[in-house]
Amino acid sequence: MKPHVLITDKIHDDGILVLDNAGFDVTLGYDYSNDDIRYMMDIVDAIIVRTETHVDEYMIERGAKKRLKIIGRAGVGLDNIDTETAERCGILVVNTPEANVQSAAEHTMGMMLALSRHIPQATGGTRQGRWERNRFMGVELAEKHLSIIGLGRVGSRVAKFAKAFGMEIHGYDPYNHNWKNIDHWHEDIINAVHCADFVTIHTPLNDETRGMINDWLFHQMKPGVRLINCARGPLVNQQDLIKYLDNGTVAGYACDVFENEPVKTAEHPFYKRRNCIVTPHIGAMTYEAQKRVSIEICTKIRNFINDITNCYSS
Numbered sequence: 181m182k183p184h185v186l187i188t189d190k191i192h193d194d195g196i197l198v199l200d201n202a203g204f205d206v207t208l209g210y211d212y213s214n215d216d217i218r219y220m221m222d223i224v225d226a227i228i229v230r231t232e233t234h235v236d237e238y239m240i241e242r243g244a245k246k247r248l249k250i251i252g253r254a255g256v257g258l259d260n261i262d263t264e265t266a267e268r269c270g271i272l273v274v275n276t277p278e279a280n281v282q283s284a285a286e287h288t289m290g291m292m293l294a295l296s297r298h299i300p301q302a303t304g305g306t307r308q309g310r311w312e313r314n315r316f317m318g319v320e321l322a323e324k325h326l327s328i329i330g331l332g333r334v335g336s337r338v339a340k341f342a343k344a345f346g347m348e349i350h351g352y353d354p355y356n357h358n359w360k361n362i363d364h365w366h367e368d369i370i371n372a373v374h375c376a377d378f379v380t381i382h383t384p385l386n387d388e389t390r391g392m393i394n395d396w397l398f399h400q401m402k403p404g405v406r407l408i409n410c411a412r413g414p415l416v417n418q419q420d421l422i423k424y425l426d427n428g429t430v431a432g433y434a435c436d437v438f439e440n441e442p443v444k445t446a447e448h449p450f451y452k453r454r455n456c457i458v459t460p461h462i463g464a465m466t467y468e469a470q471k472r473v474s475i476e477i478c479t480k481i482r483n484f485i486n487d488i489t490n491c492y493s494s
Contacts, residue, residue: 189230195474228252244269279472280464285337291434322346327376335382385412395420413438
């Protein structure tokens with residue numbers, strides 16, 4: 181019986197080719213409902229997802245009773261996969277932590293530049309026939325204080341990029357002590373944000389970090405701070421942020437992520453505020469990153485299934 185892999189979120193064709201060349205059966209369930217995916221759990225050895233599919237307890241337990249051996253996340257975060265249930269059921273969960281680092285870090289810098297120079301707002305006005313040079317007075321990045329919350333792969337890459345812009349870098353991360361390109365290391369998040377002109381967040385989403393940027397922390401920031409979130413939406417308390425956006429403490433917010441995705445309404449509070457710049461979770465959406473992510477996750481799936489198949493047959 182051929183190994184069977186279900187892919188529920190679109191990935192690059194080069195990764196799928198890795199599985200095809202290995203003789204695997206591949207089902208592309210890009211338009212599958214949750215019920216469709218749950219049914220497929222009876223007949224697949226592996227499932228590959230991105231951010232759109234939530235692999236819940238029922239799916240994992242159902243698959244574990246049959247053939248499911250491994251879950252692949254084409255990306256970094258695992259918050260859309262019930263990893264506790266997977267561990268309990270003996271199902272391996274793998275991801276691609278390195279493949280989209282460059283793209284995510286570049287997008288963060290793009291958002292920082294757009295925020296500092298009002299690029300989307302100025303573009304919109306110009307296209308409507310308004311020539312508003314004085315309205316869009318910006319700030320330079322050079323010599324500004326940038327606080328990076330989370331110095332993992334992406335945060336560390338952002339530090340390198342920001343250093344090239346002449347920014348003074350502050351770092352806070354209780355787990356990753358990567359001092360490279362960091363001018364000031366802080367053991368306390370309050371000290372990290374207190375003097376910041378820009379704050380960018382690069383932490384995973386878990387019980388400890390959910391809502392970590394909140395009223396209490398905003399109160400520690402100096403007026404005019406600009407905040408960038410290209411990590412996970414729930415890291416920032418949305419209602420608290422809106423309060424500080426409206427009173428001017430936060431001069432601008434650039435986000436690529438939201439509390440609940442996808443956002444399919446024009447009524448989102450960020451959309452109505454001119455000091456917000458929003459993109460639809462495209463930090464990793466480059467041709468290069470998507471190709472790397474797809475090949476890496478499919479190679480991990482292929483190698484794992486082949487290894488355990490060879491182990492059982494020997």
